[in-house]
Amino acid sequence: GNSVTQMEGPVTLSEEAFLTINCTYTATGYPSLFWYVQYPGEGLQLLLKATKADDKGSNKGFEATYRKETTSFHLEKGSVQVSDSAVYFCALSDQGSSGSARQLTFGSGTQLTVLP
Amino acid sequence: DAGVTQSPTHLIKTRGQQVTLRCSPKSGHDTVSWYQQALGQGPQFIFQYYEEEERQRGNFPDRFSGHQFPNYSSELNVNALLLGDSALYLCASSLQYEQYFGPGTRLTVT
Numbered sequence: 410g411n412s413v414t415q416m417e418g419p420v421t422l423s424e425e426a427f428l429t430i431n432c433t434y435t436a437t438g439y440p441s442l443f444w445y446v447q448y449p450g451e452g453l454q455l456l457l458k459a460t461k462a463d464d465k466g467s468n469k470g471f472e473a474t475y476r477k478e479t480t481s482f483h484l485e486k487g488s489v490q491v492s493d494s495a496v497y498f499c500a501l502s503d504q505g506s507s508g509s510a511r512q513l514t515f516g517s518g519t520q521l522t523v524l525p
Numbered sequence: 526d527a528g529v530t531q532s533p534t535h536l537i538k539t540r541g542q543q544v545t546l547r548c549s550p551k552s553g554h555d556t557v558s559w560y561q562q563a564l565g566q567g568p569q570f571i572f573q574y575y576e577e578e579e580r581q582r583g584n585f586p587d588r589f590s591g592h593q594f595p596n597y598s599s600e601l602n603v604n605a606l607l608l609g610d611s612a613l614y615l616c617a618s619s620l621q622y623e624q625y626f627g628p629g630t631r632l633t634v635t
Contacts, residue, residue, distance in 0.1 A: 413567075441622055452529075452615055453568070453626040460622065498567055502622060512558065512581050513617075513624060515567030 411436045415499050415516030422489055423524050430484040430519045432473075432499035440501040442466075442475050442482040443513070447496045456484075456497070489523045496520050527552065529618050529627035537633045538606050546601045546630045550618030556580075557599040558624060559591060560615040568615055574599055606634045 416431040434442065441460045445453040457466030462477035471486045482499060499516040530549045538544050550557050556575045560568035570583035574593035588604045597618075603610055611634045617624040 415567075445626075452628040453617075455623065455625065458623065500567075502624075511622075512570040512573060512583060513560075513568070514570070517567050518565075 411440065411501060411503070411514040413499050413501055413514055413516040416519050418518070419520035419522060421522045421524065424491055425488045426523075428484070428486040428489045428493075428521070430497055430499075430521070432482045432484065432516060434480050434482065434499075434501050436480075436501055436503070436514075438503060439477075440503050442473070443500045443502070444471070444473055444482070444484050445498040445500060445515075447498065447518070449495075453498065489521075491523045491525050494521055494523045529616055529625055531614075531616050531627040531630050533630060534628070535631045535633075537635060539635055540606055540608060542606050543602065543604045544606060544632060546603075546614050546616075546632070548599045548601070548616030548618075548627060550597050550599070550616075551625050554618035554620045554625070555597050556619045557593060557597065558617045558619070559599070559601045560617065561585075562613040562615055562629070564612070571601070603632075608634050610634050 412435045414433050443458045444456040446456045457468040459466040459475035465474045473484045496518045498518045500513045502513045503511045532547045558573040559571040562568040571585050573581040577593045590602045593599045613629040615629045616627045
């Protein structure tokens with residue numbers, strides 16, 4: 410079955426530091442890959458996505474590249490801010506025959522704390 | 526445009542009771558998925574509804590059941606509640622491969 414392995418947390422960084430959160434996956438076929446962010450007391454927000462190999466997803470300064478050869482989708486940001494403090498989840502999804510959403514399989518999450 | 530909404534926000538139930546959680550999808554979305562997120566863990570897929578039918582199901586017992594209405598809104602029902610059912614229950618709606626999540630319902634079983 411599908412699985413996602415995520416970098417163990419928590420991660421604590423100073424403002425403006427470089428961020429990497431590692432994510433590797435196991436899946437049959439060609440899944441779509443996602444990063445979701447969860448702020449305290451809230452649901453999940455889609456941060457970025459990639460639907461095929463070598464695609465780069467990006468949003469709000471965050472980036473991740475779909476690497477099929479290493480089955481990875483690492484999240485990076487060049488300069489983190491205090492407002493980036495949250496829990497980050499890597500996830501994958503098979504696509505249905507018509508491009509419809511299928512179940513998401515999530516990693517265990519990485520708590521990021523950015524200090525001023 | 527309203528996003529995904531869920532009700533209630535919080536709920537406290539006793540072991541053995543039954544609970545119903547509700548979800549209204551984002552406008553134009555026809556597919557609803559439900560997830561259970563235990564404290565400190567990633568969400569686990571419960572099931573997905575499309576055209577009022579259960580299309581996919583995760584590894585959850587039959588105590589967990591659902592329904593989708595003609596307006597695409599959905600309910601999650603859990604019977605014979607156990608302490609281990611305490612979690613944040615998330616609803617996600619989608620039209621294609623991208624899923625949008627609601628704020629969740631926090632269920633506490635005592």
